Amino acid sequence: MSASFEGVLARLQRHRGxxxxxxxxxxxxMVIAGDAGPGHDPETAGALAASLFxxxxxxxxxxxxxxxxxxxxxAERGHLCATARGDVVVVALAxxxxxxxxxxxxxxxxxxTL
Amino acid sequence: xxxxxxxxPWLDAPLRRFVQDSRVQRAVVLHPDxxxxxxxxxxxxxxxxxxxxLAAAINASGxxxxxxxxxxxxxxxxxxxxxxxxxxxxxxxxxxxxxLLAAFxxxxxxxxxxxxxxxxxxxxxxxxGSGDADLPRDLEADLNSSLDALFGPIN
Numbered sequence: 082m083s084a085s086f087e088g089v090l091a092r093l094q095r096h097r098g099x100x101x102x103x104x105x106x107x108x109x110x111m112v113i114a115g116d117a118g119p120g121h122d123p124e125t126a127g128a129l130a131a132s133l134f135x136x137x138x139x140x141x142x143x144x145x146x147x148x149x150x151x152x153x154x155x156a157e158r159g160h161l162c163a164t165a166r167g168d169v170v171v172v173a174l175a176x177x178x179x180x181x182x183x184x185x186x187x188x189x190x191x192x193x194t195l
Numbered sequence: 196x197x198x199x200x201x202x203x204p205w206l207d208a209p210l211r212r213f214v215q216d217s218r219v220q221r222a223v224v225l226h227p228d229x230x231x232x233x234x235x236x237x238x239x240x241x242x243x244x245x246x247x248x249l250a251a252a253i254n255a256s257g258x259x260x261x262x263x264x265x266x267x268x269x270x271x272x273x274x275x276x277x278x279x280x281x282x283x284x285x286x287x288x289x290x291x292x293x294x295l296l297a298a299f300x301x302x303x304x305x306x307x308x309x310x311x312x313x314x315x316x317x318x319x320x321x322x323x324g325s326g327d328a329d330l331p332r333d334l335e336a337d338l339n340s341s342l343d344a345l346f347g348p349i350n
Contacts, residue, residue, distance in 0.1 A: 109305040109306055110305060124306065124310065127306060128306030
């Protein structure tokens with residue numbers, strides 16, 4: 082695995098409240114590296130997260146809002162955050178206790194190293 | 196809603212759901228010998244016939260290649276282009292092998308297609324044995340009767 086991929090995943094996995102971190106192909110929705118955390122299928126989470134990110138980007142552009150750089154999904158028991166650089170979507174699954182502001186900054190910073 | 200038809204009733208709901216969830220443009224389910232069981236998104240019997248013949252040939256080639264390279268047949272295939280992709284996977288219904296061939300554009304991804312194919316495969320796994328899943332006795336006659344059932348007789 083590429084060192085830059087490992088570095089991004091390590092940074093996200095160290096973040097408090099992050100239960101899973103993955104790099105997913107933006108075009109094919111396939112997991113490049115990482116995992117979705119205990120008890121979660123990474124292929125399922127990766128495919129759905131990449132699809133969500135892509136569709137949100139399209140919706141934002143269609144609504145005249147410009148390019149969506151960061152997507153956050155709030156769910157009952159946690160959060161899904163995604164951002165992208167080129168063809169790679171960076172996905173983090175976080176618990177409800179995670180500091181999302183800090184996680185967002187970490188993800189935006191980490192993706193620049195890809 | 197994409198128009199389609201099935202010749203086997205047990206296939207209708209799983210295939211319809213697969214097409215809707217995965218957002219593929221076209222999908223066809225067939226026996227490995229080319230007999231069509233159901234389709235969504237195709238506009239003519241000739242298109243289905245061509246797709247089934249090619250899918251059966253690709254499946255046979257892939258299996259043989261898999262056997263020769265690693266001793267085990269390949270069970271899936273993906274070919275991706277800039278704007279379109281094709282996925283083919285094997286599943287079983289009532290103990291008989293089936294193939295699903297799906298074509299998708301940028302509305303979907305390989306990851307999504309694989310994800311919902313797994314659900315489709317699980318749904319078909321619960322189908323009990325019936326005459327619908329029997330192997331055909333005569334390839335050409337069965338293919339024609341399947342296409343007639345889906346599109347009406349070709350004039």
